[in-house]
Amino acid sequence: MNDHSTRTDYNHFLPLQTRWADNDIYGHVNNVAYYGYFDTIVNEYLIGAGALDIHNGEVIGLVVETGCKYFSALEFPQKLEGALHVAHIGNSSVRYELAIFKTGDDAPAAEGHFVHVYVDRETRRPVNLPDAFRTALGKLVSN
Template sequence: MSRTPPSRRADFAAFRSLTTRWKDNDAYGHINNASYYSFIDTAITLWQIESGMDISGPGGLRFVAAASGCTYFEEARFPDVLHLGVRVSRIGSSSVRYEVGVFRNDDDRACTEGFFVHVCVDEAMRPLPIPDPARAAFESLLHPSGGAGSPDPAGPV
């Protein structure tokens, strides 16, 4: 089975840098897989906030994760600085698929790539159409190839 090669930095529209912490390492001495999910979720959430999306409180937009996944290409370790590139590969009527490339230090190829599918929902957890301002923000991250090369099914923080 052939494996899709990792994406390059140029394949992503927005970036967020995160410094790894000692506690992110696992018993094998590399970044634990659960930490990657946290990094990816943090990069997406910060991008939403920086894009003007009110995602907190009773009047905020509510997005819930419907699916996620991660592909690992190379190890990262403490004290690497990770640069997370964010793009959107699909926008539906109520859902959006984010793809995030994780780049170690100055590397041009992703060491890890992950995705989250978020669904816009109301307080009763029923899907809602994505509001036009949010849709426009998502479109600014739309990857022209529709996410080819990624897994399928700012400043330091």
């Protein structure tokens, strides 16, 4: 039994590259860098799908929960692939599940999740997910 996902569990992939600044004093990618990768994967998808306008959109996502499990170390320089699927879509919230793979590997180096609550940009109050979000996110729902 695996204690992690595999590539086949994900619907969207994004090539990534470790950066010099990602390494810590111990010679591997520091845990905080993974959350930057996760944020990049989610936002790249939403922007590319036409759901998120980071400059002028009325709706923004706020992170209310995160988690990450680490399986193997990464370091600079290394080519990676970020992976994404959507585990749950609520009225105003979404649970994104993500993984970071060394390019070509089937088992992730790390996997994690983000829960975003989507709010009005001005009031910061939760709003129902706009149709563009529901359409884009529906393409990534896990079966």
